Amino acid sequence: KAITVLPGDGIGPEVTAAAVHVLQAIAKRFQHEFEFHYAAIGGAAIDTHGQPLPDETIASCSTADAVLLGSVGGPKWDANPPELRPEKGLLALRKQFNLYANLRPVKSYKALESASPLKAEHVSGTDFVIVRELTGGLYFSEPRKKTSDMAADTLVYTRKEIERIVDSAFQLARTRKGKVTSVDKANVLASSKLWREIVEEKKKGYPDVEVEHILVDAAAMQLIREPSSFDVIVTENLFGDILSDEASMITGSLGMLPSASLRDDEFGVYEPIHGSAPDIAGQGKANPAGAILSAAMMLRHSFGMAVEAQAIETAVENVLEDGYFTADLHGGRILSTDAWTAKVIEELD
């Protein structure tokens, strides 16, 4: 299997290196062959290639079976014009490869409950996935307009775009607890009304899945009040952006959370949801768990290696249970990025 690694900026290189080490350990233990190719994205690519998503990077991803991404962005590029901002690389990658389904699992770890801003009784038992539509809505719709006197963005969704993401959510729910929560603002938005209609149509094809509709404002409350009530949450691009970041606070560490950006075939881009954290870059303080668990998602979704994926997930959980933490987590014995990764690899041997 060919994997393109896009380390990116800030702590991206450190955490992707950790994930690569874990994948190498998996290759050894389960006798797979993984080939790693490296390419530039984000600020790093702007510095070396003059653009956030160079053609070489697109070419490398095109021939890969999956992509492992670190993180992009940093103060160095903050004053750049829009087209030369690191995030543009990320947005262009999503669009280029038609990665319309962004999966963000949120799972609470017993060992980390004390680190959550939420009380343990609200956090415990939390285990859901946000399925965020990633290539439509306000992020990419035309027309977009800006003068010094007004500005306009457009929120467009086609039936096809909604159908495929809703199908992804239903299919995922079938492999989990069998419940889909569709989030919209159907009391205000036309696009949400169409969204809700399509969910209602689609649910007939999944009689085994329970469906609920909830308004985005109510969802923002419910995520805090009772996160364990969710299984699969499906929503449009911008609502997904806001709710998944809100949800990331539940578990007690952003650094633990992986994500996958998928399309209809096996290909996918996998990345931790944390940012580039330029303030701690290069200091061995970064939590590699988000990247390592993203690699596990890659094994499961792109390579059909469910046992291997589970082995990584169990290893991560065991290391936490043993009380080994990284600097972002409070309590436990604090290890460096490499030392913590080594503990995960020990568990895998």
Added chain:
Amino acid sequence: KAITVLPGDGIGPEVTAAAVHVLQAIAKRFQHEFEFHYAAIGGAAIDTHGQPLPDETIASCSTADAVLLGSVGGPKWDANPPELRPEKGLLALRKQFNLYANLRPVKSYKALESASPLKAEHVSGTDFVIVRELTGGLYFSEPRKKTSDMAADTLVYTRKEIERIVDSAFQLARTRKGKVTSVDKANVLASSKLWREIVEEKKKGYPDVEVEHILVDAAAMQLIREPSSFDVIVTENLFGDILSDEASMITGSLGMLPSASLRDDEFGVYEPIHGSAPDIAGQGKANPAGAILSAAMMLRHSFGMAVEAQAIETAVENVLEDGYFTADLHGGRILSTDAWTAKVIEELD
């Protein structure tokens, strides 16, 4: 002073009645004259007048100095066509009276900290106001389109619309801790770029106010991680809808939170942010604090009665400190809506 009361649906009538009793106590103690006029809105108005915001209601509000609203909505009208839904009454009221500035204060009460889903150390010291733009953006922009194959909404802001809400926020910050947090999605949206530019321009006129910009996804995290870091948060309509509902979870009870919807003169519409809670309507279980504190906001903003407003706020705090709660709050002695209101009035005498 003439006050139009719009009780609305569900628990709306009970909580507005409680607020009216408190205002009557204020009138007596401070020797004011308040005249109360009643009119229909929401589901109640659909039932009696065939529309959610009847002309008589508009007329009554037009001649009033301020409006006290309960809440709208309920399962009875859920299947109605869009134009005959209770929320349409609310949206039409905002637009009709050009109520562009929605203020939602979020303040933690010592007595309620244990009721919050958040740990006390995250909640305590929380005291901020969300200033939400209320008459622009995706809620009201044209074109809006929907066929069975696609749907589109438009997010438009004019310079003037942004300037006036940003001014409101700066002015409010001056009367508080002197900090404005502007929330946008400037890395993606044209409307957010204009928003951010205007905040940057405006801040020159308020050199005494500290300004920060934060992306809406980061704001959704920060609200949970460190709510006490905020003073005044200003944002566009839909972001404000989502973030203010998220923020409402911080304090431990939605039932406690008031709101004001204002324009350039003294006139305003005041309402608790909780919904109509049809499941407990008419049972004397509703928490009237949100409505009572909304009445306090009315005294302060529409009538220039800061001392009277403070008297209500202190009374509410004292009743909580004395351990008198309503059914939605956990712990303390649980009183009925009327009995709890009577305690507040006792404090005022």
